[in-house]
Each structure stands twice: as C-alpha cells, then as structure tokens.
Amino acid sequence: KNQVEQSPQSLIILEGKNCTLQCNYTVSPFSNLRWYKQDTGRGPVSLTIMTFSENTKSNGRYTATLDADTKQSSLHITASQLSDSASYICVVSDRGSTLGRLYFGRGTQLTVWP
Amino acid sequence: EADIYQTPRYLVIGTGKKITLECSQTMGHDKMYWYQQDPGMELHLIHYSYGVNSTEKGDLSSESTVSRIRTEHFPLTLESARPSHTSQYLCASSERTGPSGYTFGSGTRLTVV
Numbered sequence: 730k731n732q733v734e735q736s737p738q739s740l741i742i743l744e745g746k747n748c749t750l751q752c753n754y755t756v757s758p759f760s761n762l763r764w765y766k767q768d769t770g771r772g773p774v775s776l777t778i779m780t781f782s783e784n785t786k787s788n789g790r791y792t793a794t795l796d797a798d799t800k801q802s803s804l805h806i807t808a809s810q811l812s813d814s815a816s817y818i819c820v821v822s823d824r825g826s827t828l829g830r831l832y833f834g835r836g837t838q839l840t841v842w843p
Numbered sequence: 844e845a846d847i848y849q850t851p852r853y854l855v856i857g858t859g860k861k862i863t864l865e866c867s868q869t870m871g872h873d874k875m876y877w878y879q880q881d882p883g884m885e886l887h888l889i890h891y892s893y894g895v896n897s898t899e900k901g902d903l904s905s906e907s908t909v910s911r912i913r914t915e916h917f918p919l920t921l922e923s924a925r926p927s928h929t930s931q932y933l934c935a936s937s938e939r940t941g942p943s944g945y946t947f948g949s950g951t952r953l954t955v956v
Contacts, residue, residue: 733885765947772849772933772947773886818885831945833885 731756733821735834743842746809750837752802752819760824764793764804767816767836776804776817809841846870849934849948856924856955864919864951866934875917876945878933879903886933892917924955 733754742748754762761780765773777786777793779802785794790807806813816836823830847868856862868875873894878886878901888901892911906928907921917936921928934948 763945770931770950770952772935772949773945774947775945831888833887835883835885838883 731821731823731830731832733819733832733834735817735819735837737837738835739838739840741840741842742809744809744811748806748809748839750804750806750817750819750839752804752834754800754802754819754821754832756800756821756823756832758824759797759800760822762793762795762802763820763822764791764802765818765820767818769815773818806839809839811841811843814839814841847934847936847946847948849932849951851951852949853952854954856953858923858925858955860924862921862924862953864932864934864953866917866919866948867915868917868936868946869915870936870946871914872936872938872946873914874937875911876935876937877901877907877909877917877919878935879905880931880933880950882931890919924953926955929953929955 736751763778764776767773776791779786779795792805795802816838818836819834821832850865875892877890879889880886887903889903889905890909892898898909907919909919931950931952933950935945937945
C-alpha cells in the first residue's frame, strides 16, 4: 500500500534553533517528492521538489534531502523564525499513472516560540 | 502572489442549501484538482480535471460535483449541504507535463450548520 508517514506529529522549538522533520514513504514507482508549508487556514505552498536523481535541495533556510534507496526524506530548517510556525507536509508522486498520483502525509505541526 | 483564487474563504450555511465553491487560475494550467482536508489530516483528492469538458472523481467519495467549461475555471457544487460536508476545500492546478509542483489556492473553510 502506498503511504507517506511523517514524524514527529508536532514539534515545538525556540526561535533561532534548527530542526529536522522526517518523511518515510512506500510509494512505488517513485516520481518525485515535495515538501509544502501550510499556514493555518491557508493552502499549501511549495518549498522544494526532488526527483529520483536528486538527494538534496535548498530553498533559503529550508534544506530537503532524499534517500531513494531507503525511501526517506528530511526537511531541515535553519535558524528558525516565528513565521516558520506552520504544518509541513510531505507529498510523494508516483509515475504509475497519467495522473501522477499524489500521496500526502498528515504533516508535522511546527510551533516556534520566542 | 496567488495565481489561483478560491472564493469564498469562509462559508457558514444551513443544511439543505445548494452551494458553489469557486476556483480560478490564471496560469493556463490544464490540470485542476479539488482536495478535502480535515484538521490534522492529510489532503484527500475528491475531483480532478485534465482539461475543458474533462472531469473525474478522485479517491475520496464525495457528494459534490464539478464542471470544467473553461480552462481557468473549476467550480465545485454541493446540491444539498449537510453537516458532514463541513471541511476545508482546497483547489489546485498543475502543468500537464513534468514533475512540476502544484499550486494551491488558499482554500474555502465550509461549515454546515
């Protein structure tokens, strides 16, 4: 069964600290993996997208890694800011259909305290 | 910055009413989608479209219907709203080819009382 599991479910850190969010997936055949940031009551906003051949990609203070062999990805946030408080969603796409089916994790709820 | 627009942002409506959630995008994307999301849960695909006059049901059974008469417009309709329809509805669009990212709208928070 194609699934995306994220951990931790929630995380609280102090402003300025770093953190790492985890994503494990069983989606096959794999096409790409995306990390989204979703503020409360808003739609998800794309942070990074990685294909099979990419193992790291950065977007400002966000760095995503991908290990396609172990089917794991991580999102590292450096020098956290209050505005980083949001849900971070891992999304994996398969290439087994023309739709390019997306499988969503439940997200990690990050709270940054001053 | 949004190139995909959803209206209304919030809607509180009585049981039995007919409602239409609007979604429009200005990027010329062929593919459009409707997702349903409950608090703390993953997004579930309820409808999608490959282009004009093309609509398909998604994974999650939904009593809603959609139409795609114009490329940029993908409205979702509930003929008779029920409390079980209370949820957040997210519209998205994507390019036809390549591992491009989706662009999501800001969502409509629907409450049926």
